[in-house]
Amino acid sequence: MSSSEKPAASSSPDVELYPASEHDVHIGVSFDTYRLLRPIQGKIRAENLLWNSLSHAGVRETWEAPLRAIQSLVGRDRTIWTVVLDHESGALSWEIRVLNDDDGRGALGVFGPLREALMPGVELPAVESLPEYAVLTLRFDATSAQSPAMAIELHQPGATPRQMQLSRIDGDGLHPIGHDVALHPKRDIHDVLAQIKDSRFVDYSKDRQLLGRALVPELFACRRVYVGRRDDCDVLGFSGINIDQLKFVHARFEFPEAMRAYLNDHRDRLEHIMFDVTTEYVGRDGKIANLRTGFRSCF
Amino acid sequence: MAIDLLVMLDDDGPAPGALRGSSTPGPEFTPRPFLDFCRGVGETLPYERLVFVGDGEPLERYGFSAVEAAHEAGFRNIRLHTRPWRLTDPRQAYAVVNTGVSEICVGLHSTDPELHDRLCDRPEDFRAAQRCLRNIAKLEAEASVHVVMTRANLDQLADIARLAIESEAQRVEFWAHAPLDPEPELRELLAPLDELVPRLLEAVDVCEAGRVQTAIHHVPVCLLGRAGALVDNHEPHDFLPRADSRARPRFNCLHEAQCDTSEICLGLSHAHVSRFGWELERLRPAPRTRPWRARDRSVVRIGEHGSAPHGHAQWLALLGPHAEGVEGIVLTRDEARYPMQMPDGTRFDLLVTARDETSRTFEQSRSFNLSYTDVEGSAGERAIATFLEPIFRTITANDDGTLSLDARV
Numbered sequence: 001m002s003s004s005e006k007p008a009a010s011s012s013p014d015v016e017l018y019p020a021s022e023h024d025v026h027i028g029v030s031f032d033t034y035r036l037l038r039p040i041q042g043k044i045r046a047e048n049l050l051w052n053s054l055s056h057a058g059v060r061e062t063w064e065a066p067l068r069a070i071q072s073l074v075g076r077d078r079t080i081w082t083v084v085l086d087h088e089s090g091a092l093s094w095e096i097r098v099l100n101d102d103d104g105r106g107a108l109g110v111f112g113p114l115r116e117a118l119m120p121g122v123e124l125p126a127v128e129s130l131p132e133y134a135v136l137t138l139r140f141d142a143t144s145a146q147s148p149a150m151a152i153e154l155h156q157p158g159a160t161p162r163q164m165q166l167s168r169i170d171g172d173g174l175h176p177i178g179h180d181v182a183l184h185p186k187r188d189i190h191d192v193l194a195q196i197k198d199s200r201f202v203d204y205s206k207d208r209q210l211l212g213r214a215l216v217p218e219l220f221a222c223r224r225v226y227v228g229r230r231d232d233c234d235v236l237g238f239s240g241i242n243i244d245q246l247k248f249v250h251a252r253f254e255f256p257e258a259m260r261a262y263l264n265d266h267r268d269r270l271e272h273i274m275f276d277v278t279t280e281y282v283g284r285d286g287k288i289a290n291l292r293t294g295f296r297s298c299f
Numbered sequence: 300m301a302i303d304l305l306v307m308l309d310d311d312g313p314a315p316g317a318l319r320g321s322s323t324p325g326p327e328f329t330p331r332p333f334l335d336f337c338r339g340v341g342e343t344l345p346y347e348r349l350v351f352v353g354d355g356e357p358l359e360r361y362g363f364s365a366v367e368a369a370h371e372a373g374f375r376n377i378r379l380h381t382r383p384w385r386l387t388d389p390r391q392a393y394a395v396v397n398t399g400v401s402e403i404c405v406g407l408h409s410t411d412p413e414l415h416d417r418l419c420d421r422p423e424d425f426r427a428a429q430r431c432l433r434n435i436a437k438l439e440a441e442a443s444v445h446v447v448m449t450r451a452n453l454d455q456l457a458d459i460a461r462l463a464i465e466s467e468a469q470r471v472e473f474w475a476h477a478p479l480d481p482e483p484e485l486r487e488l489l490a491p492l493d494e495l496v497p498r499l500l501e502a503v504d505v506c507e508a509g510r511v512q513t514a515i516h517h518v519p520v521c522l523l524g525r526a527g528a529l530v531d532n533h534e535p536h537d538f539l540p541r542a543d544s545r546a547r548p549r550f551n552c553l554h555e556a557q558c559d560t561s562e563i564c565l566g567l568s569h570a571h572v573s574r575f576g577w578e579l580e581r582l583r584p585a586p587r588t589r590p591w592r593a594r595d596r597s598v599v600r601i602g603e604h605g606s607a608p609h610g611h612a613q614w615l616a617l618l619g620p621h622a623e624g625v626e627g628i629v630l631t632r633d634e635a636r637y638p639m640q641m642p643d644g645t646r647f648d649l650l651v652t653a654r655d656e657t658s659r660t661f662e663q664s665r666s667f668n669l670s671y672t673d674v675e676g677s678a679g680e681r682a683i684a685t686f687l688e689p690i691f692r693t694i695t696a697n698d699d700g701t702l703s704l705d706a707r708v
Contacts, residue, residue, distance in 0.1 A: 035672050039655050186556040187591065193553070193579075208576040215577070217569040220551045 018045040020272065025077040027298045028239045029226065029276045030182060031099050031135075037242065038272035046273050046297030050094075052262050053083040057092045057142040066148065067096065067299075069117040070138075074098045074110065077298050082278070084294035085255055092256075093141035095294065096150075100133050110136050111152065123149035125170045130154065134164065153177070166230075178230035180237070185225045195227035199234050202283035213288040214281060218248045223274070230280065233291050237278040243271045246295060253279065253293040273297060303378075303535035304346040306333065308353030308361060312381045313406055315535075316474040316516055316548070318418050318447045318488075320354065323479075323546060326539040328353075330361045333538065337372035343613065348376040350535060351400075354385065363398050370399030378402040378443070383424060383431035392434035402441040405431055405468075410458045414451060418488070432466035443470040446502075448495055449488035456502035464509035471506050472531075473499055475517040477548035477568035489574050492581055496522045503529065517550065520564035521583040532565045540632055553577050556591040558584035590644075613702055617651075619693040625649070633705045636672075641686050645676025649690065653706035662691040664698035 020043035026034040054060035071079055082095035100109040108130050115124050135155035158165045162182045168175045183192050196215060197204045204210050214236060223240025247267060250260045276296040281288050308328045310321040349369050353362060358381060369377055379400045386392040405428050409415035412425035435442040444463035463471050478485035503526045506513040513529050520527040552566025567578060614635055615622040625637040637649040652668045660668035669691050671683060
């Protein structure tokens with residue numbers, strides 16, 4: 001681990017917990033800083049949830065070193081992690097976001113040194129050049145434990161200051177996959193509703209209840225809503241939710257029981273942190289069908 | 300400000316707004332902290348009313364001593380929420396009132412005994428409620444009838460109001476059913492607004508004609524017309540805060556930032572939204588005449604306190620002349636929050652917590668850590684620090700150790 005402090009033993013002798021420290025910074029999906037909700041005495045870092053999810057899927061041993069390498073490269077608390085649950089397969093996958101904010105990194109931006117840090121242990125797409133981008137996303141899942149591989153995505157500024165365009169990168173080049181728009185849930189509600197209803201996947205005019213199922217009331221009270229469009233689904237992100245909302249997400253979206261128990265067990269030690277949640281969905285048989293749901297913080 | 304302090308003696312008694320006791324256990328009540336609280340209150344009572352809730356063994360063990368302690372501390376407005384079977388014996392009802400309880404809240408959810416008992420999930424509760432109301436009518440205490448409006452009892456709301464008036468209740472409170480439990484049976488009881496509102500307005504007319512006080516909880520103000528003035532959504536402080544803040548129903552409205560009544564209206568319960576949607580076509584937001592700001596959850600009744608800053612005088616006095624610049628105070632066990640706005644429109648909460656050397660903070664006074672949080676606007680940290688500097692200086696000068704906050708987090 002790159003951080004200087006050692007993980008503390010939890011009540012369970014098998015589990016290490018990384019304690020919160022004065023140096024912790026908490027960032028949301030747009031790399032904006034969240035203030036602490038509680039004093040940090042007795043608290044633990046959000047990254048414990050990441051390591052627990054990897055342990056739950058049996059791939060912590062595979063991925064801890066690469067993730068620590070990323071952390072070492074970009075700096076502590078400058079990497080956003082997401083734990084994603086696929087609702088159809090029940091499989092977990094992960095997403096790592098880093099900001100491409102250093103002009104001195106060459107033609108590939110932050111991807112260049114990241115590739116050097118991760119290879120040869122982790123397979124990455126062969127990319128020779130990249131357009132200008134703001135954020136780099138690396139994705140991996142538990143199936144690649146034998147031959148670790150990551151897919152990459154770029155986030156580029158969109159048509160408006162609130163919009164980000166997303167593209168997947170592979171050996172064939174850049175493939176646009178959608179966009180996200182960041183809005184204040186209450187102040188910008190007209191835009192939020194217009195963006196949500198402008199959907200290829202859900203016909204909200206057919207059933208008034210659908211909006212309540214997509215724009216989940218328990219998460220509406222958040223800092224920012226991210227309304228996104230993908231090739232195969234719509235996306236809603238709720239940025240700046242508290243620990244109890246995260247607990248709600250674990251229950252509502254049926255995260256594995258062991259992960260729910262872990263969150264419940266450590267709820268009081270994580271209540272100082274704000275988290276982000278994202279869910280991908282389509283309309284199916286007159287209902288909202290959630291395809292994937294993820295929760296985020298940083299390490 | 301919070302008007303009420305809610306003291307949950309146990310989870311068996313139905314809390315305000317609930318049909319039944321809570322299915323999720325809350326923190327255990329032990330008498331010592333409450334007795335210490337009562338001994339510690341000064342001449343200026345920190346709450347207008349104490350609300351005790353219980354129906355189990357802790358109520359039996361600690362109820363009388365807790366009420367006695369509150370009465371000795373100077374509280375004269377003490378409400379008891381319990382199940383009516385506890386007060387069907389006139390001697391028991393007399394003993395409770397004689398100890399200091401000034402108001403007893405009785406659930407009455409139907410004029411049909413069978414339906415009432417089913418809603419409460421308690422056989423014979425209806426008959427017990429009637430006996431209980433008769434007993435209270437003979438005592439120096441007020442009876443409040445507490446009606447949870449569900450799909451099953453909408454047709455009876457006016458008749459329930461008549462029955463309450465006949466039973467000499469002084470106050471009738473109508474609560475929109477807002478279940479926390481995922482149990483389908485409770486979700487099925489949620490009432491559609493287009494059916495609920497006309498029946499509620501009929502019942503309000505009955506109460507008005509009968510000259511009993513009326514309050515409406517958790518119904519959108521924009522649908523109530525003149526009766527919107529009866530909406531009372533103030534949220535009590537918990538003496539024993541639950542670890543999970545979602546242990547109480549939560550509400551939102553998509554029109555909040557556009558609606559002029561959003562400071563007094565909570566909107567729709569999350570359970571209602573999940574079942575019926577956000578009701579965008581039905582709600583009628585009143586166009587705002589003032590800038591919108593994020594909601595302070597301690598909502599007060601319309602016309603009760605006016606629009607001037609209000610709250611605990613001592614906590615406002617802590618800010619000296621700067622109290623004029625805050626929009627009230629949200630006081631909980633462990634923090635005091637003062638919503639503020641800078642001249643450039645940037646908004647934030649000035650946050651006062653118990654002094655703690657180990658936590659990150661901006662400034663410290665004798666008793667407190669002083670910081671700010673929830674910034675909305677363009678001002679940077681330096682500008683906010685400059686704005687706050689004289690306020691922190693005043694708090695530090697005024698903090699003489701007489702105010703305190705719980706350091707436990």
